[in-house]
Amino acid sequence: DAGVIQSPRHEVTEMGQEVTLRCKPISGHDYLFWYRQTMMRGLELLIYFNNNVPIDDSGMPEDRFSAKMPNASFSTLKIQPSEPRDSAVYFCASSLSRSLNTGELFFGEGSRLTVL
């Protein structure tokens, strides 16, 4: 398996523009997590899905952020409109149910977002 695949790897946009980040989890994994990493706040959990269903979105900063998982192999994180304070590295991670595996999170390489 190629691992968790994220796109784009880098995104530079202007304030007010819409940003869409994409993630393809490892095949067969039933959990998908979106994290945001900044120097100030570390790794923040934004939202996670189980079997394509959003379970907890309490970490989503505000209504400008939304996430979807239309099927088991694809998820998106959308920011509309984007603001400079959204600049960060956004990681997607997937995992198998704890009862079947160690619970290890497999991270993608991240999407580095810069909002000017």
Added chain:
Amino acid sequence: GENVEQHPSTLSVQEGDSAVIKCTYSDSASNYFPWYKQELGKRPQLIIDIRSNVGEKKDQRIAVTLNKTAKHFSLHITETQPEDSAVYFCAASGRKTSYDKVIFGPGTSLSVIP
């Protein structure tokens, strides 16, 4: 919800010395405690984990200890090498209803000086 604290935020050691990173968690229901290593510009990767029914676990030069009563756990790296330089994150996770939520500590930047 769960809150994970981690100390120190930065740590510098001489090559060959030991490094210890400590974490505390708030939710007594947490039962799984992984440690991730993130090299500069790379993704976090699991290096070791421990479950609540175990007090200590070792894997070559790294070991983790867990004190459930005190709600703290630690990472120990012995005989440190320059390639151990990275940011280390502890995390806690617990099964609430049937779902899990992995919460990370703020990270410790470890520098191993040759």
